[in-house]
Amino acid sequence: MDFPKDLKYTKEHEWIKVEGNTATIGITDYAQDSLGDVVYVELPQEGQAVTKHEAFGVVESVKAVSDLYSPVSGSVSEVNDAIIDSPEAINEDPYGDAWMIKVDVSNKAELSDLLSAEDYQKFIEEEK
Amino acid sequence: MxxxxxxxxxxxxxxxxxxxxxxxxxxxxxxxxxxxxxxxxxxxxxxxxxxxxxxHMGEIEVSGKGAHRFVQRLITNDVDRVVDGQCLYALLCYPDGGVVDDVIVYRYNKDRFLFCVNASNAAKVREWFASNAPTTGVLIEDRSNDxxxxxxxxxxxxxxxxxxxxxxxxxxxxxxxxxxxxxxxxxxxxxxxxxxxxxxxxxxxxxxxxxxxxxxxxxxxxxxxxxxxxxxxxxxxxxMGYSLYGHELSEKITPLEAGLDKYVRLGKEGGFIGQEALLKQTEAGVSRRLIGFKMIDNGIPRQDYEIAVNGAPVGVVTSGTMSPSLKRGLGMGLVASAFKDAVNVDLMIRGRIAKAEVVRPPFYKKPS
CATH class of the missing domain: 3.30.1360.120 (Probable tRNA modification gtpase trme; domain 1)
Structure with a gap:
């Protein structure tokens, strides 16, 4: 299982990559593996506000519905529409092609409690 | 501790x-x-x-001189519609018409039957058989471990x-x-x-x-x-639109509501447990009915989602999934009988209305 070092992680299994004021958000390799075949994604619209710890969308496997939680507050600047038509990309490339949204971060202080790759890996080892 | x-x-x-x-x-x-x-x-x-x-499926064997009569009493279907060596799908009902379990009955002969029952209901069915058994002439054996x-x-x-x-x-x-x-x-x-x-x-x-x-x-x-x-x-x-206990069938749902009429022999001689209640339900009119539906809008129906027509709730989803063969969301649900012949229904998915087409299962048809 893959945990890229340049990303930060949440206990809800999202990853976030911050460049300047823009955060790119997706779900982790562990999350896609636990879900199984992803068949449906619901994402917010561009311009919509997202709040840290609150649901910004939904991802569904054949069997289950899971909320997507935002690791940070801000406003959605870009949505990856391609994964709405091809949700299987989330299984194939969760850290690459299957990023979900980009957010203009409103409060960078919120980034301080995110997990490093190492801590996230430890967290899921314990969760198993 | x-x-x-x-x-x-x-x-x-x-x-x-x-x-x-x-x-x-x-x-x-x-x-x-x-x-x-x-x-x-x-x-x-x-x-x-x-x-x-x-x-995990349970197996219960019923044998003895009284087995045939006892099995007829338990099941909604008629075990004389099949011959020795044949299987029969049937429901076991409570006196009020609610379903104990749905089963496959294997008819060895008039004196010996094997029931294949749901894992989740195995213990309940075993007790149901025991509590309804005549004092003599019938041997009930739980063969699940065999x-x-x-x-x-x-x-x-x-x-x-x-x-x-x-x-x-x-x-x-x-x-x-x-x-x-x-x-x-x-x-x-x-x-x-x-x-x-x-x-x-x-x-x-x-x-x-x-x-x-x-x-x-x-x-x-x-x-x-x-x-x-x-x-x-x-x-x-x-x-295929097959029922699953706990979804389309339960103690609170009758076989007639689930659309399983052809497995219920209301005129069966000697009667069966639940027959009176189901006859009454037929006379009074079944108030809700199982329908199948296929999504027109995007979205995947899930158990307990609300089904609506013209903005008014008319029923609830019993099972739903993304169909791997059809690549669409599809499902089944119980709706008020007045809406069983609706052409379209709306599914309430997280506060959003998603349109679906009412389809008579099977949803998947084998390529010929």
């Missing part, structure tokens, strides 16, 4: 682990929900053949089983069964299943199950046989 109730393991548990299955707790059993992935497994059964461990059960399903299943079985599979007609040997392993083999495909359900002694699994996997190698988990078992049955 607390007690941990441990799940039971089927005789194939170690095989599932070795195959990398994701195991889940289901009806008190550790069962494989998937191996390679629900969609891939589903499509393997639709296009060729798959092998399922269904050893049988492991494998299901071989898919269009290539006859070719696969033919390589192992001492009986030509063509001799076992749909919904019939025989006692046969598979490479020397004694088995009850029925041409039944829960997928809509041709297939066989094979009952063997638990100690033989792992060996038989391997034999079938080897015999199916050139047909690309795959192990199939409970995830695909559910999507396969849903594409």
């Amino acid at each position: 607390h007690t941990i109730l441990e799940d039971k393991k089927t005789p194939l548990y170690e095989i599932h682990k070795a195959l990398g299955a994701r195991l889940v707790s289901f009806a008190g059993w550790q069962m494989p929900v998937l191996y390679s992935g629900v969609i891939e497994e589903h499509l393997a059964v639709r296009s060729s053949v798959g092998l399922f461990d269904v050893s 049988y492991a059960q494998l299901a071989l399903q898919g269009r290539a299943s006859a070719k696969v089983i033919e390589r192992l079985m001492d009986v030509n599979p063509s001799e076992i007609k749909p919904f019939h069964f025989m006692l046969a040997e598979l490479d020397g392993i004694e088995a009850i083999v029925s041409r039944t299943g829960y997928t809509g495909e041709d297939g066989f359900e094979i009952y063997v002694e638990p100690s033989e199950a792992a060996h038989l699994w391997q034999l079938l996997m080897d015999a199916g190698k050139d047909a690309n046989i795959k192990p199939i988990g409970l995830g695909a078992r559910d999507t396969l049955r849903l594409e």
